[in-house]
Amino acid sequence: MNGPSWRVPLGRRDGRVSRSSEALANLPPPSANITQLKASFRSKGLSDRELAILSGGHTIGISHCSSISNRLYNFTGQGDTDPSLDPNYVVHLKRKCSPTDTTSIIEMDPGSARTFDTSYYTLVRKRRGLFEADAALLNDNATRNYVLRQGNSGGSNFFNDFAASMVKMGRIGVITGNRGEIRRICSAIN
Ligand code: HEM
Structure with missing residues (x-):
C-alpha cells in the first residue's frame, strides 16, 4: 500500500488464549473524545503525539x-x-x-483507502475525519499541531513517526518469564 516498513522484533512470548471481549475492553470506541483517547493511549504508555501519529493508520481501510x-x-x-x-x-x-x-x-479515506499516505490528516483538517475519535484530534494542542503539520514542508515525517510508533505499540503487554510461549507461526499457538 506504499507505506513505510519497520523491523518487527522477533522471539518474544505471546499468549495461548485470545478473547475478543478483552480486545474491546482495551480499545477506545469511535465515539471517544480527546480526553478519553489520551487516557486510553497513556494507560498503554503511548503519548498524545503517538495518538496523533497512530490515528494516521486510518489512511487505509x-x-x-x-x-x-x-x-x-x-x-x-x-x-x-x-x-x-x-x-x-x-x-x-x-x-x-x-x-x-x-x-x-x-x-475511511475515500479514493485513497488502499494507499498509505498523509491524506488522513488532510481529511481531519477538512472536518471529514470519519469518527468522532478522528475529529477529536483537533481538540488538543499536541494532537492538533501534528495534524496541521502533515503535508507542510518542514513538518515531521509521518512515515518515520508511524514506523517508530508501531514498534512501540508492538511492545505493549509483551509477556515474559514462563507465561505464554514463543510461537513458531506468528498467527497460531504452537
Ligand atoms: C485512536 C483510537 C482509534 C479508534 C477509536 C479506532 C476506531 C476504529 C473503527 C471504529 C474502525 C472501523 C471498524 C468497523 O466499523 O468495521 C477502525 C478501523 C481501522 N482502524 Fe482504527 N481506531 C483507532 C486507532 C487505530 C490505530 C492506532 C490503528 C493502527 C495504527 C488503526 C487502524 C485501523 C485500520 C487499518 C482500520 C480498517 C480495518 C479494515 O479495513 O478492515 N486504528 N478503527
Whole structure:
C-alpha cells in the first residue's frame, strides 16, 4: 500500500488464549473524545503525539456504517448530526449509510483507502475525519499541531513517526518469564 516498513522484533512470548471481549475492553470506541483517547493511549504508555501519529493508520481501510450511524442520525439523542462534521460530507455519508444499515462498509479515506499516505490528516483538517475519535484530534494542542503539520514542508515525517510508533505499540503487554510461549507461526499457538 506504499507505506513505510519497520523491523518487527522477533522471539518474544505471546499468549495461548485470545478473547475478543478483552480486545474491546482495551480499545477506545469511535465515539471517544480527546480526553478519553489520551487516557486510553497513556494507560498503554503511548503519548498524545503517538495518538496523533497512530490515528494516521486510518489512511487505509474501511468502516461499517454502524460505527458512524449515531454521528449521522442521532448525535445527542434528538435525531441530529454531529456539528463537527463537514455538512457537505454528511450528505455524502448519508447516501452511503441509511440509519439502520449494519452491513454496508465505507472507505475511511475515500479514493485513497488502499494507499498509505498523509491524506488522513488532510481529511481531519477538512472536518471529514470519519469518527468522532478522528475529529477529536483537533481538540488538543499536541494532537492538533501534528495534524496541521502533515503535508507542510518542514513538518515531521509521518512515515518515520508511524514506523517508530508501531514498534512501540508492538511492545505493549509483551509477556515474559514462563507465561505464554514463543510461537513458531506468528498467527497460531504452537
Ligand atoms: C485512536 C483510537 C482509534 C479508534 C477509536 C479506532 C476506531 C476504529 C473503527 C471504529 C474502525 C472501523 C471498524 C468497523 O466499523 O468495521 C477502525 C478501523 C481501522 N482502524 Fe482504527 N481506531 C483507532 C486507532 C487505530 C490505530 C492506532 C490503528 C493502527 C495504527 C488503526 C487502524 C485501523 C485500520 C487499518 C482500520 C480498517 C480495518 C479494515 O479495513 O478492515 N486504528 N478503527
